[in-house]
Amino acid sequence: MSRRILIGLATLAVVFVLWYTATTVLGLIAPGRFPSPAETWSALVHIWDRGYGGGDLVTHALHSLRLVVLGFLVAIATGVPLGLFMGWNRRAEAIINPIFLIIRPIPPLAWIPLAILWLGLGDGAKILVIWFSAFVPSVINSFAGVRTIERPMLEASFMLGTPRLRFIQEVLLPAASPMIFTGLRLSLQASWTTLVAAELVGAFYGLGRVLNVAQQDLYPGMILVGMVAVAIFGWGTTRLLGMLETYTLRWNTAALAARG
Amino acid sequence: MQPPVTFLQSVALGFLGLGLFIGLWYVLSVSGFVPRVFLPSPGEVVDRFAVLMERRFAGATLLGHLAASFERFAYGFLLAAVVGIPLGLLMGWYRLLDEIVSPLFDGLRFVAPIAWVPFAALWFGTGIGGPIMIIFAGAFPPCVINAYRGAKFVDPRLIEAANMLGTPSLRVIREVLLPSSVPSIIAGLRVSAGLGWQSLVGAELIVASAGVGYMMVQGQANVSTATVMSGMVAIGLVGLALDTILRLIERVILRRRGLEH
Numbered sequence: 001m002s003r004r005i006l007i008g009l010a011t012l013a014v015v016f017v018l019w020y021t022a023t024t025v026l027g028l029i030a031p032g033r034f035p036s037p038a039e040t041w042s043a044l045v046h047i048w049d050r051g052y053g054g055g056d057l058v059t060h061a062l063h064s065l066r067l068v069v070l071g072f073l074v075a076i077a078t079g080v081p082l083g084l085f086m087g088w089n090r091r092a093e094a095i096i097n098p099i100f101l102i103i104r105p106i107p108p109l110a111w112i113p114l115a116i117l118w119l120g121l122g123d124g125a126k127i128l129v130i131w132f133s134a135f136v137p138s139v140i141n142s143f144a145g146v147r148t149i150e151r152p153m154l155e156a157s158f159m160l161g162t163p164r165l166r167f168i169q170e171v172l173l174p175a176a177s178p179m180i181f182t183g184l185r186l187s188l189q190a191s192w193t194t195l196v197a198a199e200l201v202g203a204f205y206g207l208g209r210v211l212n213v214a215q216q217d218l219y220p221g222m223i224l225v226g227m228v229a230v231a232i233f234g235w236g237t238t239r240l241l242g243m244l245e246t247y248t249l250r251w252n253t254a255a256l257a258a259r260g
Numbered sequence: 261m262q263p264p265v266t267f268l269q270s271v272a273l274g275f276l277g278l279g280l281f282i283g284l285w286y287v288l289s290v291s292g293f294v295p296r297v298f299l300p301s302p303g304e305v306v307d308r309f310a311v312l313m314e315r316r317f318a319g320a321t322l323l324g325h326l327a328a329s330f331e332r333f334a335y336g337f338l339l340a341a342v343v344g345i346p347l348g349l350l351m352g353w354y355r356l357l358d359e360i361v362s363p364l365f366d367g368l369r370f371v372a373p374i375a376w377v378p379f380a381a382l383w384f385g386t387g388i389g390g391p392i393m394i395i396f397a398g399a400f401p402p403c404v405i406n407a408y409r410g411a412k413f414v415d416p417r418l419i420e421a422a423n424m425l426g427t428p429s430l431r432v433i434r435e436v437l438l439p440s441s442v443p444s445i446i447a448g449l450r451v452s453a454g455l456g457w458q459s460l461v462g463a464e465l466i467v468a469s470a471g472v473g474y475m476m477v478q479g480q481a482n483v484s485t486a487t488v489m490s491g492m493v494a495i496g497l498v499g500l501a502l503d504t505i506l507r508l509i510e511r512v513i514l515r516r517r518g519l520e521h
Contacts (some may be wrong), residue, residue, distance in 0.1 A: 008363035094273035105496035107458035114481035192373040215378035223378040231370040
């Protein structure tokens, strides 16, 4: 094992011991403020076995995951092509860019009240908000990806008379893909943040709903369980996307080396 | 790529785009295709914005709400900078600290800032403390990460030169490491201001009892779409102003060091 991993594990162990000591042994932190390890465990068992806030942990987590994936897919299915198109077509860029300049400064979370007004507290509003938040990074990075393609490569493919479809498939997409993936990673992060916020504002299921109910019930153990669940799912989906990126870009040694 | 369009063309096309956008919005709203309650026309939003500037809604005028929001933002953002930048720099210089803090930091980073809302409300209440903590949670990571990168990726030749000349280590930090990490720190501050401002909006939507986000929630509860949209415009304008100011500062600093590209 490397020194880095060893020290990391040791740190985590020390933090756990400190947590245990401060909450359980010395009682430095009041139970109403931060849960002890035992309380957290019992909250986990509670939501796992009997359910909390309208469902068990798996139901809530899958509900959130489904919304994030749906919103994210809708956003990239619309954002990436639009970004590529704007990168390619200067006129389209000139037309669309000012609209972007107006909409972009509005933070994604500020769309939540509007989405609730339009679609209520159900799934539709969540997907709409995630779409707004994940759309912008997808567009901007795909756009930048096209603009970073080197001139000689374009000229070579034109000179060889590459048909349009093949050009898109074999030159445009591969060359823009490192930037596209950067955009996707940002979009995914934005999706999770937005979903959690939207669920905290109002929802019937989901991890944000667990946090919301736990906050009202003053149930610190459950709050911690909810937060850890959010972190695990955020980490897991980011990891999956990273694996997809490595697989897709396996031909591109320079991009992979730059990522470390 | 197509050849670039001329400046005049791009301006004309830009206005065309904006015209199409606002025109479509206007037509959808005025024609009644989308109920007026849910999509007020652009003019109505402007009117509402003007009214909110003068009359109180949800306890204060729009400017009053903005002032409340901005105060929280300023505290949270400054706190994040004051704690985050030194931590990042130290992590960049001292390997052991990096190895100790990194695993904790990486774990916490995956908790969306907004997920801190319940604990923030529990620990610091919903007045000013809770929202400040959430802004801090949003603005802190970019401060740390960029200060860390700035300190870690200092040109080794500079450090070697300083060491060779026998510079004492405190002076190396003050005169070599710190100045060469400034551009990265400033870039981090810009990202962190953006995330902090966004987190503030989220926090106010959920817990606060004043501020622009609160005003929007009240607008939503009263089915006053124009109020919600006015809030969005105000938030966007302040966010834009913040980014512009930090961009200017960044340019000035980079220019003074001859780093501007």
